[in-house]
Amino acid sequence: MSPEEIQGIFFAECDESLQAAEAGLAACQAGTHDGETINAIFRAVHSIKGGAGAFGFEALQAFTHTFETLLSDVRDGSVPITAKLVDLLLRALDTLSDHVVAARDGGEAPADTALLAELTAAQARNAGAAAPAEAPAAKQAAPVPAPEPVAADDPFDLDSLLDSLGEELAAPAEVEAEAEWKIHVRPHAEAMGNGSEPVLLLRELARLGGRCVAVDCSHVPALDLLDAAQGYLGWTFALPAAVSEAEAQEVFDFIGDDCALAFGAGQPIPEPRIAVVAPPVVAEAAPVVSETAAPRAPAAESPAAAPAPPAAGQSIRIDLAKLDKLIDSVGELVIAQAMLAQRLTNENVTGIDEMGLLETLTRDIQECAMSIRAQPIGSVFSRVPRILRELATTTGKHTRLEVSGESTELDKTVIEKLGEPLTHLIRNAVDHGIESAEERLAAGKPAEGTVSLSAEHRSGRIHIRIADDGKGIDQARVLAKAIEKGIVSPDAQLSREEIDHLIFAPGFSTAQAVSNISGRGVGMDVVRQAVKDLGGRITIESEQGKGTAFILTLPLTLAISEGMIINIGDQALVVPLANVVESLRPDASEVKGLGHGQSMLNVRGKFIPVVPLHDFFGAGDAPDGAREGVLIVVETEAAGKAALLVDGISDQRQFVIKSLETHYRSMEGVAGATILGDGRVALILDVDSLVAGAAACARAPLRDAA
Known part of the structure; x- marks a missing residue:
């Protein structure tokens, strides 16, 4: 595995850690946290710190070190959790996220001096003290010094190297007389093969107050047999009693099973895993060199072998x-x-x-x-709290977030493309929907607004709802603005739904002034286009004075789906099975005319419109009325049920979705294309668009007649 691949794994784990910390701090903010919640936040930040040190990201490591120190005080109860502290920790998490992005992209690290000062001032030892100008130098992670160059004629002295390493990790001459316990460390060959640097881990133990009391070099071979990728050395550290076993073990979280650990004075340093593992042999305990404290117990009093390492994890990372x-x-x-x-x-x-x-x-x-x-869609939802915090700073509107269905799963490609439209909708909800605190109080609402996010599977698709409890859409104002901008004519007769959807028109905006949040008329247009590119649709539910909800209906995957292959003239089309309710050949009594060439189908006492697909696609040889063809009853989100009139149904099978826009252009009523078993290309119907378009055409003659 190359260093670049290992670094990619580190940044993927950083994203997971940031999400875990965000969830934990959200629980703290809501008052639903417990001791394990704080531990999870601490572990997440600590994990990022360990990897940052291993890869040499000094700014990231320094920031996480100060952040982690405050979290350690919170964890042991010396710093109480208050609303002010949670706000500070959330701001620190946002900055930590920026540090990770800067390290990943090679950009400039964010300015964090003032925030570091706040984090330092909040620590237990500085409680009540004024924040210093900058974080104490002692709390910054020391950069790894570059190795001294070795002259070509200098002899290689292994004993001197080990002695110097023992001196570097040993405690200062004056050591406080306090209770200690021991940890034995043995990095395996896999640690070096994965790009880890064991010395950095040992230095981390030293920062916890540990001192090196023994180095086992008994497995180091002759110089001509030395392999730099193998793990030959083992160390024993004495740690203060104030340091828990869990804290010491967290130092090695990032390296996992590539480093063996044993705890307690009676335990031997674990044996190395070098090349091929030999059959077990009964042998004397390996001698220990460089002793600076009491020797270990004799081998007869120690366990015969170190505990077996835990089994490998049940998940793996693969390149996307x-x-x-x-x-x-x-x-x-x-x-x-x-x-x-x-x-x-x-x-x-x-x-x-x-x-x-x-x-x-x-x-x-x-x-x-x-x-x-x-x-899980929770990876997208997790970005929203930070967006709301930033908007609160910009607009002064404080908003509470309610989330449900965050464990709902869908295809990774869909998730990746949801970020931008979701961001636009959240910003729109706060800027245009949520009123100011004064307006809300005057209207009898809480001063704090509410934005809710939910996701659920329904009929083979995912429904995402973004709602606010704001003032709703002012339809009179929207219509007036659309007329002013020439989007609709002054004499246009529009339904409530059509007026609501005017906000998706390119260039439309009701903002009084252009700001960094809104006013340029591009946000909602981007949302509609992004949802359309995903093969989905967006609908609006709004009630003046009560709030607005945007409902995104998206496919679970963009790759393979299930469909019904239908025939219209000489053309084969595909109807997504997620929309299909039933298919039937109606009796004469079940179909009724409605004037202007419209027909209605009676389905168990309820009439639904008949949509002849021949008319839409311009195919010839249409069936003589709805009674001659096959009707496929479909269900849509916005327009309800309808019956598609086709010549016949030829098959039902899985189909591979190909983007029509990539190879040709976007077409109304068409969601994509696929290749059939006989090699022909068939269009995949956008059922919602077809039914909504047919309903609009049916209403137009009625309005003209009126």
Whole structure:
């Protein structure tokens, strides 16, 4: 594994740690925290600090060291948790996130001097003291010194090297007389192979107050057999009783099982894992050199072997590019399986059991591959608290966040593209929706506004709801602004839903002045386009004085889905199965005319509109009325149910979604394209757009007649 790959793993773990710390601080803010919550926050920051030191990110390491010191005081109860402290910790977490981004992208580290001073002043030892101008130098992580150059004619002296290393890690001459306990450390070969630097970990033990009392170099081979990638050395440290075993173990969290640990004076230094593990042999205890304290107990009084390392974790990290290639290959497998099935059908070859087995296996592989890419939407929701904190500073509007359904899973590609539209919607909710504290109090509302986020699976899609309890959409003002900007004509007759959706028009804005939050008329247009690119739709629910909700309905994946293949004239189209309720051939009594060529279908006592797809796609040889074709009852989010009139249904199978916009251009009523088993390209219908468009056309003649 290359250093770049190892560093990539570190930054991925940084993201996870930041999310964990954010969740913990949110619990502190809500008053639902406990001791484990504080421990989780501490571990998250400590983990970032350890990796930062290993990779030489000095600014990141220095900031996390001061942050961690305050968290340690909070954890042991010497600093009480207050609203002011939680606010400070949240600001520190935001800055820590900026530090991580700067380290990852090679950018300039954020200015943190003032914040470091606040963190230092809040520590237990400085309680009540004025914040110093900058963080104490002693609390900054010392940069790793560069090695001294060795002249070509200088002899290599291993004993001198070990002695100097023991001196560097040993305690100062004057050591307080206090109770101590011991930890034995043995980095394995895998530690060096993964790019770790054990000396940095040992220095971290020294910073905890530990002192090196023994170095085991008995496994160091002759110079001509020395392999720099192997782990030959082991160390014993004496730590103050005030340092817990958990604190010492956290130093090695980042390196995992690549470093063996043993605790207690009676334990031997763990044996090394060098090259191939030899069969177990009964041997004398390895001698210990460089003793600076009492020797270890004899081997006869010690356990025969160190405890076995814990089993490897049950998860692995893989490069996203490899996963994308797997998904693409599964898509091609689905197409190949469909083509093979079509060819056998054309040649009247039936009764092959292996074909059914192949189809089942293909489906299983596809579902497994897609489940690997599935991630909880909580990773997107976790960005919102910081956005709200920044908006509170900018607008003066304080907002409480309510979240539900954050464990709902969907495809990673969808998650990655949700960040920008979600940010726009949150900023819009606070800037345009939530009133000022004075206005809210005058309206009988709490001074603090509420923004709620929720996600759930419904009918094979994911529904994300972003709602606020603000003033709602002022439709009269929206319509007047749209007329002023020439978006609609002054004599246009629009429904309430159509007026609400005017806010998505390019260039539309009701802001009084341009600011860094709104006023340029690009935010909501970006939202609609982003949702459309994801194959989804966005609807609005608003009530004046009560608030507004935006509902995003998105596919769970952008790769493979299930669909019904229908025929219209000589064309084959695909209807996503998530929209399909049922299909039927109606009796004459079930279809009623409604004038202007419109028909309605009676489905168990409820009438729904019939949408003839021939008219929409301009196909010839249309069925003679709804009674001659096949009706597919579909359900949409905005327009309810409708019946699509088609010639017939030819198949139902999985299909691989291809972007039409990438290869051609965007088309109204079309969500994408796919390749059928016979090699033809078929369009995938955007059912919601089709039904909504048909409903608008049906209303237009009625308005004209009126």
